[in-house]
Amino acid sequence: MQSSDEGEDPLPKDEEELKTKKDRYKVLKLLGRGGYGAVYSVLRLSDSEKFAIKCENASAVRKSLYMDCNVLKGAAQIRSRHFCTVIDQAAVKDRFNFIVMKLIGKNLWDLRMDTPECRFSLGTALKAAAQCLISIEQLHRFGYLHRDIKPGNFAAGRVESNEHHTIFMLDFGLCREFVKREEGKIRTQRKSAPFRGTTRYAPLNSMLELDTGRKDDIESWLYMVVEWTSGGLPWRKLKASDRDKVLRFKKELxxxxxxxxDMYYNCPRKEFHRILKYTDSLDFYSQPDYQFVYFCIQHAATANKIKDTDPIDWDPDVPYIGPIEVPGDGKVIDLEVEMRMSAEGSNNKTKKEKDSMKRQKKKEEKEDAKNRTKKREAKKSEKEKKEKTKKESSGANASKKSAKKT
Structure with a gap:
């Protein structure tokens, strides 16, 4: 394929044909777009099957498709049903790289907004919560943190494939490997880390710009579950830019x-708050007890007489046929990771890309240093204020004593 003209959008056009070593695909329509690139539905020309492709600009500094491939390889290794399989992959020279995956249905944010009260019934909320928890435990088993758990990053499968009761985890662009595989141990906790994620669902540690661990993905999961159970969070009216105000709410919670x-309105308060207190008891290095969290969800279902076969809100006329599983222990498995995409055409990092990545790394290190400096200055300023107040107080007391003597 020819390179795009300078100034043009390098990503696929409608009806464009994409060729790989295995097959050919015709682009049907854009499904979503973000900082990572874009997702399109495509038609495989050999058998007219529909799939999704995730594309990434060839000039992007951060190659997030590597992360997708590694995460999805881990999912395939344990035969998880909550992650899409990579069917194919390739590169269009000087334009974009792409992977071909299973096509799925609506995400959980849209499914919730389709309900009359913009909240799931309790039975649906708990079934969805359990499936999402399973996928988080499995992701951690591969050795990755998600760092952006939210309803838009989970979706139901398609009716056509009879997977519309199964929930899939999506978007691994902010994932971070939390293990050093060559050493077989957890990475050392960083003193500070730039904010990552979505303000509404971000865990307390991320809001405080502290390094996050496995427990923090579960905290974000709980905020998400509370929202689709009750219809909203106490900080629902605040914007992403109101991070300090959202942080205050989360602290006061x-x-x-x-x-x-307010937080647990319309929710099984006892079980949900128990999960929050449990996550707060863990630290960066803790391996969460996913089965305990799952037990709390199941206890809430039993207490409210919810059955495994009760229908879910987006398919109310038939009994539930989605997976009913118990999470594993989260113990990290051995996993070979890809450092580059094995795709058609040359997709190795050029000198220009490597230099760009180095610049990006330096920029992030500079940002980290700047954050640390700000914190030191804030502490210093606070200390000076306290000393000044102390001196003023001492001076006032001395004046009073002098006045009494007079």
């Missing part, structure tokens, strides 16, 4: 009864 009451 740990102590203020009125915030706790």
């Amino acid at each position: 740990r102590s203020k009864e009125e915030i706790i009451e």
Whole structure:
């Protein structure tokens, strides 16, 4: 294929044909777009089967498709049903790289908004919560943190493939490997880390710009589950830019009864708050007890007389046929990771790309250093204020004593 003209969007056009070593695909329509690139539906020309392709600009500094391939390789290794399989992959020279995956249905945000009250029934909320928890435990088993758990990053399968009761985890662009595979141990916790994720669902540690671990993905999962169960979170009216205000809400959730009451409105409060207190008891290095969290969900279902066969909201006329599983222990498995895409055409990093990645790394290191400097200056300023207040207080006391003597 020819390179795109300078200034043109390098990503696929409608009706464009993409060729790989295995097959040919015709682009049907754009499904979604973000900082990572874009997702399209495509038709495989050899058998007219529909798939999705995730594309990434060839000039992108951060090659997130490598992360997708590694995560999905881990999913295939344990035969997970909550991750899409990579069917094919290739590169269109000087334009974009892409992977071909299973096509799925609506994400959980859209499915919730389709309901009359913009919230799931309790039975659907708990079934979806259990499936999403399973996928998080499996992701951690591959050795990765998601760092952007939210309803838009989970979707139901398609009716056509009879997977519309199964939930799939999506978008691994912000994932981070939390293990050093060559050493077989957890990475050392960083003193600080730039904010990653979505403000509404971000865990407390991420909001405080601290390094996040496995427990933090579960905290984000809980915020997501509460939202689709109750219809909203206490900080629902705040924008992404109101991070300080959202942070205050999340801190007060740990102590203020009125915030706790608002948080768990229409929810099984006892079980959900128990999960939050449990995640708060863990640290960066902790391996969460996923089965305990799952037990809390199952206890809420039993207490509310919810059956495994009760229908789900997006398919109300038939009994539930989705997977019913118990999570594993999260123990990290051995996994070979790809450092480059094995795709048609040359897709190795050029000197220009390597230099660009080095610049990006330096930029991130500079940002980290700047954040640390800000924190030191803030501490210093706070200390100076306290010393000044102390001196003023001492001066005032001395004046009072002098006045008494007079």
